Amino acid sequence: MGRRRLKLIFGSAMVKEPVIYQLGKQFALVTNIRRADVTRDQGWVLLEITGEAEELDRGVAYLESRGVKVEPAEGDLVE
C-alpha cells in the first residue's frame, strides 16, 4: 500500500464535478480531504489517496483526464 498527498487544482469548468467521489468509486483508492479552498470559479483541494502503487497512478491519470491539475500537496519541489 502506498499513499500520495496531492493538491488538486480545479478550473471553473470542474468546480461542480464530483471527481473525488468518482475517484473513490472507480478505483480501489481511499480518499481523504485535508483542506480545501473552493469558490464559484476555481479551487484547490488537498487530498490524500491510499492504495496500491498502480492504482494510485491510475487514479492520478483519471483526475488529469478529467482536466484537474494534480500536483504534490506542497507545490513544486524542483529548486
Next chain:
Amino acid sequence: MRCRECGAEYELQATHVCEMCFGPLDVVYDQAALKKVVSRDRIEKGPKSMWRYRDLLPVEDSVPVVTLGEGMTPLVKAERLGAELGLRNLYLKNDSMNPTNSFKDRVVSVAISWARAHGFETIACASTGNLANAVAAYAARAGLECFVFIPVDLEPAKVVSIGVFDPNVVAVRGNYDEVNRLCSQLVESTPWAFCNINIRPFYAEGSKTLTFETAEQLGWKLPDEIIIPIASGCQFVRHRQAARELVEYGLVREDRVPKFTGAQALGCAPVYNAFKSDTPERVLPVKPNTIARSIAIGNPSDGMYVNRIALETGGVVEAVTEEEIVAGIRLLARTEGIFTETAGGVTISVLAKLARAGRWNGDEVVVAYVTGHGLKTADVLATANGHSRRVEIEPTLKSFREVVKI
C-alpha cells in the same frame, strides 16, 4: 516543529508537511532559553561564517557542522547604482560570493549538517541548478552518498558544475512536473534526506542568516526595505522570521521591521499575479517560461505567505520582462562590478523599476539580495547581442589611434 496552518506540534524529524492538514512545518525554538544566551557579543565572537548564528539554527551544539565557510558575504554600499536610481542608501548583499556561488549554500549547509547528525547516509535533491550544485558539493564535503535529480535537458554548463563533485546524477526523461512528481513519491519510499522536501524545515532555516548578517553588517540595524527574488517563496518567509527574531532577541536597536518586497520574472510570476489581484492569497499555478530558470517555480509552496508578508509589512511584489532581466544584469555589472545570474537580474531590475516609479524619496536604507553568480547563466548575455563597446584593430599604434578616441 509546528504546522503553519493548524498549529499542530511535532517532534523534530524529517517531515515537511503536517499529517493533519498538509500545511508546511516550521522549526520552533525555546525562546525563553535563547533570550538568555543570544547576544551581539556572542555572535560577533563566533566564526566568520553564517555559523556565528548557530544558536538561531536548528542544529544542536554537539553536532559537527558541514561547512565550506558559507555566509558573511559582502554587504556593499552601492554608490554608483544608487546614484543612478536616486537612492543614497542602497546596499547589495552579494550572496554570489558563497562557496558554490549562490545563497543555496546557506540552506544546504544546515540541511546536510542536520541530516548527517540524525543518521542519514544519503542526501538527495530535485533541482534545476543552484540547489544541486550546493548539495553535490556539501555531500562531498560531508562524505555522504548523494543523488541529484535533474531534468534531462538541463544546460551543459550546469551539469558540469554539478558533476565535478561526483554525485549520482539521475537525469529524468520527462518534463519539470514529472521530476517533481517522481521526487515526491521517492521521499515516501527511500530512507534519503531530500534537502528541499522531507528535511525542508531545517533547510529553510538556513536562509535566515542572510537577513541576520545584513542587520549585523548595517551596525545591528534592519533596513527600511529588502528586495528578494521569489521562486518557492521559502526564503522570503524565513527572512520575515529572521527580522522577527532579531527584534525579539534584542539584537537590533529598534523594533521596526523592514518592508519585504518580492521580485519575479513575468515569464513565471504566480505570486506577482496574485499580489495584483483581488485575492492575493490565492496563488494560481503557471507554466514557467523565462530565462530566470533558477526562480522558475510555477506552483510555489510559499506563494500565499509571501503576499501575506508583503502586505503586512508594506512591501510589494513586482515583476519584470526578459529584456529587463538582462538589462538588470548589465546595470549591476556596469555600475558596481558585480556579475549576477538571471535571478539577480530580476531583483535588480525590480529595484530599478520601483525606484524609477518613485517608490522611495531617496534616504531610505534599501537592500537588494543578489543571490547567485553571473557565470551560472552567462549564456543569456552571449545571445543578447554581444557587447556594444567592442572594437577590432590591427596590432599597430596607428590602427589603435584611428579607431579608439581617448
